[in-house]
Amino acid sequence: MWLRLAALLVVLNGTFPMIWIFLTSLKTESELTRRPITWLPLEPTLANYVRAFADQPLWLYVVNSLVVALLSTALSILAASLAAYALARLRVRGRELILAALVAVSTFPLITLLVPLFQIMRGLGLLNTYPALVLPYAVLNLPVCTLVLVSFFESIPKDLENAAMLDGCTRLGALWRIVIPLSAPGMFTAAILAFVNAWDEFLLALSFLGSQRMRTVSVGITLYQGEFAFPWPLISAALMMALLPVVVLIVLFQERVVSGLTQGGLKG
Numbered sequence: 308m309w310l311r312l313a314a315l316l317v318v319l320n321g322t323f324p325m326i327w328i329f330l331t332s333l334k335t336e337s338e339l340t341r342r343p344i345t346w347l348p349l350e351p352t353l354a355n356y357v358r359a360f361a362d363q364p365l366w367l368y369v370v371n372s373l374v375v376a377l378l379s380t381a382l383s384i385l386a387a388s389l390a391a392y393a394l395a396r397l398r399v400r401g402r403e404l405i406l407a408a409l410v411a412v413s414t415f416p417l418i419t420l421l422v423p424l425f426q427i428m429r430g431l432g433l434l435n436t437y438p439a440l441v442l443p444y445a446v447l448n449l450p451v452c453t454l455v456l457v458s459f460f461e462s463i464p465k466d467l468e469n470a471a472m473l474d475g476c477t478r479l480g481a482l483w484r485i486v487i488p489l490s491a492p493g494m495f496t497a498a499i500l501a502f503v504n505a506w507d508e509f510l511l512a513l514s515f516l517g518s519q520r521m522r523t524v525s526v527g528i529t530l531y532q533g534e535f536a537f538p539w540p541l542i543s544a545a546l547m548m549a550l551l552p553v554v555v556l557i558v559l560f561q562e563r564v565v566s567g568l569t570q571g572g573l574k575g
Contacts, residue, residue, distance in 0.1 A: 332543035355544035368527035379444035387452035395460035448501040459493030
């Protein structure tokens with residue numbers, strides 16, 4: 308019973324903010340400020356969703372975020388697969404030191420990297436372009452993706468790769484045809500972690516993309532506030548539209564993600 312209660316509290320703690328945002332998006336400004344607080348909307352309305360798309364080009368922001376998140380995720384997984392395979396299979400000097408460095412790098416505060424990254428992107432002429440975010444996101448997600456994949460690659464018997472190479476497959480061919488398909492849960496886990504990190508990121512998106520047509524959804528939502536007022540129902544509606552792609556992604560691949568996180572934890 309206590310375990311079920313603990314599990315219920317964890318679920319409520321994770322889902323309550325999203326539920327509250329959704330209920331707020333269905334309220335009017337007057338209902339939101341009335342006392343006592345109304346938990347459920349007395350007169351639910353979709354007007355906030357209509358305004359969210361009318362006041363700002365929300366669809367454009369969502370598309371920009373999708374492009375940046377998908378491209379950076381693809382780059383992260385590609386590079387992490389090669390790095391993780393080298394660490395898991397090849398005799399790399401200082402392997403433990405490299406793994407420790409990956410853990411240390413993944414904990415760096417992003418604010419400490421803002422100025423040098425901005426100078427690099429400005430020097431390359433990439434400000435207000437997709438690569439200005441795709442490249443940093445791919446690099447920032449690389450340590451986590453590599454650490455996730457190393458544990459999965461190590462769990463796959465080497466005999467399978469040796470048999471493939473005896474049949475004429477190269478080492479890279481064995482990686483793409485044998486190791487990666489067998490590590491599908493880990494690949495999905497790493498990909499979703501990279502996607503969510505890129506989708507949610509705000510600081511670099513605000514600093515590197517000043518043009519309205521290039522803004523991502525995390526930055527675009529901040530434009531709904533006024534100088535002296537915060538239209539919370541309107542902002543909540545925009546937030547729900549920003550949460551929708553991530554929720555759909557998690558629902559579609561939840562079994563693979565849970566399997567990947569569980570297996571990675573056991574093998575790590």
